[in-house]
Amino acid sequence: MKKILLLDIENLPKTETELLKYCSQYNYIYLVYAKTPSGFSLDGVVKLAPFISSGKLKVLKMPKVGKDAADFGLTFIAGQLSTQFKSSDVVFEVMSNDHSMEYVVDLLKIAKFQANLISNKPLVTPQIVKEIKSEINVDSLIYQYCEYLIKQGSRPSKLDSLINSLKAILKVEEDVARVLVELLKKNKIIKFENNKPNYQDTVLQSYLKQKNITAETAETAETAETAETAETAETAETAENIGYKLDQKLSNIRLRLMPFLNVIPEKRPKYLASFEVLLEKCVPKEQVSETLELLIKSCLISVHKREITYSPQLFGN
Structure with a gap:
């Protein structure tokens, strides 16, 4: 069977290379246009000339430029060809991005011809x-x-x-x-x-x-992130435990100091040396320095020129 291509080159532009390829694939090519296609080189025109001379490539320029002019030209040619060939002798392929050309294809099919619409138009919007x-x-x-x-x-x-x-x-x-x-x-x-x-x-x-490399990279990153998260959580938990133990220790020290400090100001140790003596009554002697430092850091006492100022939290009232 002979293959005939009806090409709307305006809304489905083709290069001379593509046209030369079609010349080897189809028995006849009908190219219709209203506006002269751009992008053709002189070399391309020379290469296409033999096919035009032999009648294999037929070029029709519409007499007037207008909307759907080339489509009407292709429709006219399709009608002519349908009367010149038997349905058993040819196959029509219509190249156009205009879906209105589906009507032409359908009419050819009604006339018992094999016909297809070839379009580069997206299948969906x-x-x-x-x-x-x-x-x-x-x-x-x-x-x-x-x-x-x-x-x-x-x-x-x-x-x-x-x-x-x-x-x-x-x-x-x-x-x-x-x-x-x-x-x-x-x-x-x-x-x-x-x-x-x-x-x-x-x-x-x-x-x-x-895609496999991307998936592996993502998995590695996820594993690393999970490990980092777990480590962060563990660190936070450790810090929380330390904080809890510190609070407990301070609470115990306060409870031991309260009986000695919940008195009239004159009876409280005024200087660091006397306060250290008091601390020895509350904690083991080897822990006095550490306890003193902890009380200062916790702002429960402050020392200025070896004179002590107490936070009201140590008085218990």
Whole structure:
């Protein structure tokens, strides 16, 4: 069967390299435009000239520039060709990002022709992608499906079968599957040629490897964080225990000092030496210096020129 390509080059721009490639893939190419496409080099024009001369590449410039002008041109050509060929002799492929061209494809199908619309237009709107990303961990789903693909000898060969595969393997709805297709394209894991998925195994393996490294790094970081948290908690607990013991010690010292200090000011030790003598009655002699330092640090006493000032907390009233 002969393959005929109807190309709307205005909303689906192509380079001369791509056009040369199509010339080897299709029997006839009909290129329609209203505004002259930019980006063509003279070398490209020279290379395409033989195909134009032979009639393999037919170029139609619309007489007027206007909205959907090229689409109407393609529709006109599709109608002409449908009367020139038998449905059993040709296959039509329409390249356009304008989904209104689906009507042309449907009409060709009604006329018993095989016809497909090839489009680079996203399967879902950016808004739907955003909504689904906010509800579902799509990165995890992409990773799961990539793991599935790497093990498969036979993979989906059409867009529809790819969407169905995503739905079946990942147990997701149609709109989620379409978003995943777009993300697979964005990550360059899959490229589409003539509406058929082309799996990029090198990119696929690199993607999985990178994700595994990221996961291991995250796990290591989490382990380190857990250890650090545990250590911090242990340190805090130790500090808390020390603080508790210190409070207990101060409380015991206060209780022992109160009977001697809860008296009229004149009877309290006025100088450091006499206070140290008093401390010997409350704690073992070898602990006097340590206890004195603790009382000063806790602001229960202060010493100025060896004269002592007491905190009211030591009086017990």
